[in-house]
Amino acid sequence: MEEREREVLERIERARRRPARLRDEVITLAHGAGGSASRTLVEALFAAELDNPLLAPLADSAVLAAPAGARIATTIDASVVTPLEFPGGDIGSLAVSGTVNDLAMVGARALALTAAFVIEEGFAVERLRRIVASMAAAARVAGVPVAAGDTKVVERGKADGLFIATAGVGAVRDGIELDPAGIRPGDRVLVSGTLGEHGMAIMLARGDLALEAEIVSDAASLGGVVDRVLDACGPAVRCLRDPTRGGLATVLNELARAAGASIALDEAAIPVRPEVAGACELLGIDPLYVANEGKLVAVVAPEAVDAALAALRADPLGARAAVIGEVRAEPPGMVLLETAFGGSRVVDLLVGNPLPRIC
Amino acid sequence: MEEREREVLERIERARRRPARLRDEVITLAHGAGGSASRTLVEALFAAELDNPLLAPLADSAVLAAPAGARIATTIDASVVTPLEFPGGDIGSLAVSGTVNDLAMVGARALALTAAFVIEEGFAVERLRRIVASMAAAARVAGVPVAAGDTKVVERGKADGLFIATAGVGAVRDGIELDPAGIRPGDRVLVSGTLGEHGMAIMLARGDLALEAEIVSDAASLGGVVDRVLDACGPAVRCLRDPTRGGLATVLNELARAAGASIALDEAAIPVRPEVAGACELLGIDPLYVANEGKLVAVVAPEAVDAALAALRADPLGARAAVIGEVRAEPPGMVLLETAFGGSRVVDLLVGNPLPRIC
Numbered sequence: 001m002e003e004r005e006r007e008v009l010e011r012i013e014r015a016r017r018r019p020a021r022l023r024d025e026v027i028t029l030a031h032g033a034g035g036s037a038s039r040t041l042v043e044a045l046f047a048a049e050l051d052n053p054l055l056a057p058l059a060d061s062a063v064l065a066a067p068a069g070a071r072i073a074t075t076i077d078a079s080v081v082t083p084l085e086f087p088g089g090d091i092g093s094l095a096v097s098g099t100v101n102d103l104a105m106v107g108a109r110a111l112a113l114t115a116a117f118v119i120e121e122g123f124a125v126e127r128l129r130r131i132v133a134s135m136a137a138a139a140r141v142a143g144v145p146v147a148a149g150d151t152k153v154v155e156r157g158k159a160d161g162l163f164i165a166t167a168g169v170g171a172v173r174d175g176i177e178l179d180p181a182g183i184r185p186g187d188r189v190l191v192s193g194t195l196g197e198h199g200m201a202i203m204l205a206r207g208d209l210a211l212e213a214e215i216v217s218d219a220a221s222l223g224g225v226v227d228r229v230l231d232a233c234g235p236a237v238r239c240l241r242d243p244t245r246g247g248l249a250t251v252l253n254e255l256a257r258a259a260g261a262s263i264a265l266d267e268a269a270i271p272v273r274p275e276v277a278g279a280c281e282l283l284g285i286d287p288l289y290v291a292n293e294g295k296l297v298a299v300v301a302p303e304a305v306d307a308a309l310a311a312l313r314a315d316p317l318g319a320r321a322a323v324i325g326e327v328r329a330e331p332p333g334m335v336l337l338e339t340a341f342g343g344s345r346v347v348d349l350l351v352g353n354p355l356p357r358i359c
Numbered sequence: 360m361e362e363r364e365r366e367v368l369e370r371i372e373r374a375r376r377r378p379a380r381l382r383d384e385v386i387t388l389a390h391g392a393g394g395s396a397s398r399t400l401v402e403a404l405f406a407a408e409l410d411n412p413l414l415a416p417l418a419d420s421a422v423l424a425a426p427a428g429a430r431i432a433t434t435i436d437a438s439v440v441t442p443l444e445f446p447g448g449d450i451g452s453l454a455v456s457g458t459v460n461d462l463a464m465v466g467a468r469a470l471a472l473t474a475a476f477v478i479e480e481g482f483a484v485e486r487l488r489r490i491v492a493s494m495a496a497a498a499r500v501a502g503v504p505v506a507a508g509d510t511k512v513v514e515r516g517k518a519d520g521l522f523i524a525t526a527g528v529g530a531v532r533d534g535i536e537l538d539p540a541g542i543r544p545g546d547r548v549l550v551s552g553t554l555g556e557h558g559m560a561i562m563l564a565r566g567d568l569a570l571e572a573e574i575v576s577d578a579a580s581l582g583g584v585v586d587r588v589l590d591a592c593g594p595a596v597r598c599l600r601d602p603t604r605g606g607l608a609t610v611l612n613e614l615a616r617a618a619g620a621s622i623a624l625d626e627a628a629i630p631v632r633p634e635v636a637g638a639c640e641l642l643g644i645d646p647l648y649v650a651n652e653g654k655l656v657a658v659v660a661p662e663a664v665d666a667a668l669a670a671l672r673a674d675p676l677g678a679r680a681a682v683i684g685e686v687r688a689e690p691p692g693m694v695l696l697e698t699a700f701g702g703s704r705v706v707d708l709l710v711g712n713p714l715p716r717i718c
Binding site for chain 2: 028033102155353
């Protein structure tokens with residue numbers, strides 16, 4: 001080897017011995033190019049914040065052991081919420097809880113998450129670090145590692161700051177088969193708590209409403225709550241859903257259609273915080289259509305309703321759980337709301353989009 | 360029930376009996392809201408094109424049986440390629456092969472993919488259908504279902520047409536442990552074919568270069584090729600990588616660092632099509648740094664090199680496979696290129712980003 005070549009090697013080796021340090025204040029296209037800037041970003045920010053043994057090899061795929069014989073559940077979400085940070089969370093914590101909850105709703109415990117970031121050139125590195133740290137904290141609370149990831153950078157003006165896609169792999173609990181086809185007339189419908197907080201928190205956080213109220217997003221991972229309900233009721237739990245985008249009304253419509261049954265809701269029994277009800281009324285929005293990110297709907301056999309309610313209420317995330325309705329044979333595929341005045345109205349799927357980009 | 364209520368119910372029931380039909384010509388915010396427009400888009404476009412039993416329930420999570428005792432691999436990619444359609448593929452087929460390949464590189468056969476779409480308001484529905492159909496075709500070729508998905512719509516100007524995140528779950532083959540830490544001096548480095556076609560096809564497809572050449576992306580799923588190599592060589596295969604963003608130079612640097620060894624490349628043995636070499640020369644880009652989306656790098660024990668080469672060449676996707684270098688002890692962590700003129704130069708990680716958004 002020539003002298004010059006040896007000098008080059010020594011210089012590169014010295015540079016490599018230094019721990020990766022992210023000196024940039026904003027994200028540039030080079031951070032998405034797969035070269036040395038990408039490597040620094042991944043090592044000094046993503047791997048540093050999300051630190052766990054599955055992620056450590058920084059390979060494109062993570063390999064994990066699944067419980068023997070378990071069925072595997074998988075899901076993906078794109079998070080495009082605006083603003084990126086809001087009372088009760090941010091796009092990072094929201095991405096984690098959304099994916100953990102999608103797995104929980106099929107009776108699966110999350111084994112690993114993966115996350116892909118689409119970042120707009122010029123995004124502040126410190127803001128990215130804050131969001132990834134929040135993601136890491138949410139993953140720790142949910143007890144699941146972020147095992148692999150991908151980072152892309154697009155030119156200024158080609159994205160809205162940051163989008164995050166999160167996918168998850170989980171192991172479905174033995175003996176649990178959550179399927180709306182199993183719903184029967186007489187089954188009861190429960191919710192784990194008050195409705196509409198996430199959507200209204202986002203609307204208020206945008207600051208373009210002439211409305212002040214202290215509403216905090218309910219975003220949370222429901223794995224522990226689901227464990228309690230399934231431990232208490234086993235196969236008497238017909239079906240679980242998280243009423244996110246489109247709210248309670250949308251998931252109940254989906255369940256009623258899939259079951260070929262009707263769901264009758266008792267309006268007075270549906271828990272809504274007064275500040276959320278007030279904000280909804282002022283904005284002309286029905287809280288039944290507003291997104292939740294830390295609530296679940298459970299349809300359970302009638303004999304299990306007390307056990308399910310007690311199991312939900314035993315968890316801090318289910319403290320305000322309530323029985324809100326029951327399944328009937330007629331009219332099939334429909335959700336009816338029985339009002340406090342003795343009338344009833346059809347609660348249909350939403351047309352249009354009163355609340356864009358709430359998750 | 361009152362007469363008026365009954366009429367409402369009948370009208371809704373009639374509407375629901377009609378098969379979902381997507382009448383819109385462009386995507387609107389309502390398609391991302393979770394209500395009836397979302398449902399129509401999912402049923403009439405995504406589920407119709409990607410049609411498979413795992414996806415059919417249209418739940419947020421899909422549940423599948425994994426082979427008993429298998430280790431599970433998982434990965435995620437965000438695709439932000441521009442243009443969305445290019446010679447040899449589009450963002451849909453690219454998203455599928457990228458994820459299948461990430462799984463294949465850890466010795467895993469893809470069991471299921473999931474896909475999340477971030478769509479800009481105003482995107483043409485027919486274009487979306489074409490891309491999703493291409494995704495479905497690529498998934499069929501790779502033998503893997505798209506089992507679950509998510510769709511978000513952002514306002515005009517807040518994304519660049521379409522981004523797709525794809526995640527995958529695979530089962531790692533028994534007895535296979537692909538890990539760069541297993542690389543030893545004396546091991547050989549193979550590539551499955553000619554380099555640089557994807558990146559150069561994208562650059563040319565952008566049309567802003569004063570250069571005309573017929574270069575087609577090599578994007579393809581490598582699951583079958585990996586099966587052949589692992590069948591032929593088993594644990595003599597130390598490590599597989601797909602040289603995507605950052606190209607061959609980047610993955611070899613990562614391997615050399617992880618192995619604490621040196622990789623010596625024989626420049627004359629590296630297969631590059633003349634039209635790619637010509638375009639690279641005109642643009643001042645080194646083909647070693649240009650992305651591939653249907654090629655793999657294999658590091659194999661010396662006794663397995665002939666079997667590995669034969670296995671690669673037996674597959675149409677590996678017809679131009681070649682042995683391009685070998686692993687040496689010194690200098691650790693470095694990649695050296697031995698040129699046709701007898702000299703050698705360090706091939707380091709790329710600084711900057713000459714080829715943004717090629718995947």
